[in-house]
Amino acid sequence: MNEYSVLIAEDDDQIAGVLADYLAQDGFRTQRVADGGAALRAILAGAPSVVILDVMLPVMSGLEVCRAVRASSAVPILMLSACGDEEDRLDGLNCGADDYVCKPFSPREIVARVRAMLRRADPGLRTGAQPQAAGFVLGGPADRVLWDGRPVPFTRVEERLFRTMAAAPRRVFTREALLNAMHQEFRDISERAIDTHIKNLRRKVKLLAPERGFIHAMYGVGYYFEDKPE
Missing domain, CATH: 1.10.10.10 (Winged helix-like DNA-binding domain superfamily/Winged helix DNA-binding domain)
Known part of the structure; x- marks a missing residue:
């Protein structure tokens, strides 16, 4: 088990379960919530390493959650959506998401994207001259x-x-x-x-x-x- 935690905000229990299983197999700690209000509270209270955020959530949409989070946090956010046209992707990026994946997707790809986001989010200051x-x-x-x-x-x-x-x-x-x-x-x-x-x-x-x-x-x-x- 590594030190990183992933919050999965997804109201489809099957999708959330598959993601949690694949992430756990790769060593991540996971937390699952099924609505936007719970997602926002968990993000602000628990400081997850990465957030996987579905666009269509009850209570608050993923877009609303993302905007609220970006007022105070730079936590990496991977947005999931059944809508894959350009306008939907632009909406997700405009509200502050770091990445955007359309359903259906490969769980292995999600794990790889989560790892890539963590590499980007880790300051990991290197020694030696830097450009x-x-x-x-x-x-x-x-x-x-x-x-x-x-x-x-x-x-x-x-x-x-x-x-x-x-x-x-x-x-x-x-x-x-x-x-x-x-x-x-x-x-x-x-x-x-x-x-x-x-x-x-x-x-x-x-x-x-x-x-x-x-x-x-x-x-x-x-x-x-x-x-x-x-």
Whole structure:
């Protein structure tokens, strides 16, 4: 048994049971709740390592829970939904989810995604020189982006986008170029979704240094990284 706990917020008892079994086999501690109100209380009270959150929950929807959690917590959230069109995925990402998986899914894939989210969420500061950009420590692929020694609460997609642009300051990346930089790991992302991720990324960065701008748009072309006053 490892030290990580996963909260499963799912009102389908069979799905929740399968997920709990697969996660337990991989060494995770699990907790199950079946409605949004219980999920929110458990997240705020129990500080799980990862949350698996169904969109369609009684009492409070998964989207409502996610928004409420994001007001005070950066806990990794994997959202599950029977709806798989682009608008639904964008809704999940806009409310602060780190990942989004459509039903039906492979339980083994969920376990792998949970592990990937934990790798992203663990500050795991490495020794030695770290690549930097305008005060951000970019680290390697398994590291978090740091600001003032603390991990920035980017989702894994936002973090990949930020690294891509920050590693080449003032280079303008088209949406297509940013999509290509996502590689196969994020093959479901569309050009429209890139805009949503960039919007969320810029909002988070703005909270770190309100007087400075880092991610900028070049109208009709794309986005670029540059440290300059707002």
